[in-house]
Amino acid sequence: xxxxxxxxxxxxxxxxxxRCQALRTLELGADAxxxxxxxxxxxxxxxxxxxxxxxxxxLKAAAEVKLKEVxxxxxxxxxxxxxxxxxxxxxxxxxxxRTPGAAPDSEAATRPxxxxxxxxxxxxxxxxxxxxxxxxxxxxxxxVALxxxxxxYLWIAFDVDSSTSxxxxxxxxxxxxxxxGLAAPKRRFLAAVEQDLQRLNLWSPAPASxxxxxxxxxxxxPASERVAIASAPAGARxxxxxxxxxxxxxxxxxxxxTRDEVLDQLGTPASSxxxxxxxxxxxxxxxxxxxxGWKIDPVASPIRVKLWPESSVxxxxxxxTVGSSRDEVLVVQxxxxxxxxxxxxxxxxxxxxxNRRVVRWKSDPASIALxxxxx
Numbered sequence: 620x621x622x623x624x625x626x627x628x629x630x631x632x633x634x635x636x637x638r639c640q641a642l643r644t645l646e647l648g649a650d651a652x653x654x655x656x657x658x659x660x661x662x663x664x665x666x667x668x669x670x671x672x673x674x675x676x677x678l679k680a681a682a683e684v685k686l687k688e689v690x691x692x693x694x695x696x697x698x699x700x701x702x703x704x705x706x707x708x709x710x711x712x713x714x715x716x717r718t719p720g721a722a723p724d725s726e727a728a729t730r731p732x733x734x735x736x737x738x739x740x741x742x743x744x745x746x747x748x749x750x751x752x753x754x755x756x757x758x759x760x761x762x763v764a765l766x767x768x769x770x771x772y773l774w775i776a777f778d779v780d781s782s783t784s785x786x787x788x789x790x791x792x793x794x795x796x797x798x799x800g801l802a803a804p805k806r807r808f809l810a811a812v813e814q815d816l817q818r819l820n821l822w823s824p825a826p827a828s829x830x831x832x833x834x835x836x837x838x839x840x841p842a843s844e845r846v847a848i849a850s851a852p853a854g855a856r857x858x859x860x861x862x863x864x865x866x867x868x869x870x871x872x873x874x875x876x877t878r879d880e881v882l883d884q885l886g887t888p889a890s891s892x893x894x895x896x897x898x899x900x901x902x903x904x905x906x907x908x909x910x911x912g913w914k915i916d917p918v919a920s921p922i923r924v925k926l927w928p929e930s931s932v933x934x935x936x937x938x939x940t941v942g943s944s945r946d947e948v949l950v951v952q953x954x955x956x957x958x959x960x961x962x963x964x965x966x967x968x969x970x971x972x973x974n975r976r977v978v979r980w981k982s983d984p985a986s987i988a989l990x991x992x993x994x
Contacts, residue, residue, distance in 0.1 A: 625649055634751055641692035653697075660693040661934040666953055674985050675918070756815045763808055770801060803886050810883070871925035872903065876910040885922065898922060914957040917966070926954045938992045939970075943977045951990050965989065 623629045623636035635643065642651060645659045667685040672678040774794070872881060881896060881903060888896040896903045899920030904912040915922050928946035939951045948963060948970055957964040961972045966986030971979050982989040 637695055641695045644688050644692035645696070656693070656696050658934045660689065662950075663689045665951070671987060673988060678918075752815060756812065759808065759812055759815070763812075766801075766804075770797070773797060799887070803882055806883050871923050872910060872913070873925045873927065874910055874912070878905060878908050881910065912958060914964075917956060924954055926958065938990045939977060940992050940994045941977055941979070942994070945972055945975050948977065956987075 623634075623639050625636060625639055627636035627638065629636045639649060642649060642656075645651075645656060645663060647655060647659055651659075664686065667682045667689060669679045669682045669686065672682055774797075872884065878896070885898055888898050890897045893908075894905050896905065900916035901920040901922045902914045903910055903922070904914075913922070913924055915924055926949060928949050930944075930946050932944075932946045932950045934950060936947055936951050939948050943951075945963075952963070952965060952970075955963040955965055963970040963972075967983035968987050968989050969981045970977060970989065970991075980989055980991050982991060
């Protein structure tokens with residue numbers, strides 16, 4: 620019998636059991652509690668509610684489809700078996716679960732008591748679900764080997780011998796551009812391989828204490844280390860190798876995300892300065908090399924950003940009014956497309972704050988309608 624990674628049986632053509640698939644739809648892990656399931660459900664219902672896209676029929680239709688998936692996943696995870704336990708795969712109302720005391724179907728009622736059951740078909744010894752992670756890992760390793768081989772030939776092609784400074788300058792620029800272009804895909808690939816190895820229990824990350832610098836010692840500058848190694852004697856270069864630091868690739872950009880984390884997720888921006896990174900019509904604002912704000916165009920240049928409440932707020936809130944806190948507006952309305960200390964923007968709609976409390980708002984139904992109520 621084919622089994623899911625959590626141990627529950629699944630269909631032969633599937634990889635995950637219904638419960639694990641529902642948890643993935645709600646963006647939760649396998650050990651999520653009932654409280655976490657409920658909170659995630661309320662949050663996603665607000666994010667994907669079709670009323671948020673009144674002027675865009677394609678987005679509204681896509682939101683309706685996503686909302687149905689979220690509702691189905693929540694119904695499956697909160698369904699209860701007749702004995703009182705949580706359902707592990709069959710949603711409420713499923714034809715596969717028979718109510719105790721119910722009458723048998725007509726076919727079972729007319730079947731002779733002495734009839735012999737048809738022998739079950741033999742199950743495969745090894746299911747596809749059990750070898751799927753290994754196949755994905757092998758395919759990724761094959762792709763990186765192919766990329767490295769291609770990069771090697773490109774490097775050889777660029778590595779020409781010329782005594783003129785103009786040709787050397789062009790060759791150096793080509794090598795630098797190739798290294799920068801391959802840096803972000805390489806980091807994302809290594810992060811994906813790390814996750815697969817951890818899932819198969821073939822590798823575990825090093826403790827944080829082995830990577831962080833000692834107390835009182837500033838972090839090393841990679842550029843200065845390369846200069847120091849290049850100027851060191853040949854015998855000393857072999858002993859100056861450092862362990863590479865693997866960064867995790869996050870699904871969202873949020874306040875505090877570093878420039879490197881933004882590059883890992885979004886790649887090279889259209890333009891960049893010390894205080895701003897531009898991706899199409901969207902902009903990320905930086906302070907001390909970390910994200911401090913943004914202005915997102917959700918249609919032309921969507922970027923997945925997330926602003927989390929700073930305090931505990933009732934997730935069942937469905938509207939805000941004058942005097943509501945910033946955190947309550949976040950729970951009701953979701954992450955703003957642009958914000959500052961005293962203003963949230965949702966497309967062309969705006970909410971103004973004073974001392975982190977709502978004082979007024981302007982709702983534009985043609986852009987993103989605000990769920991505000993008059994006190």
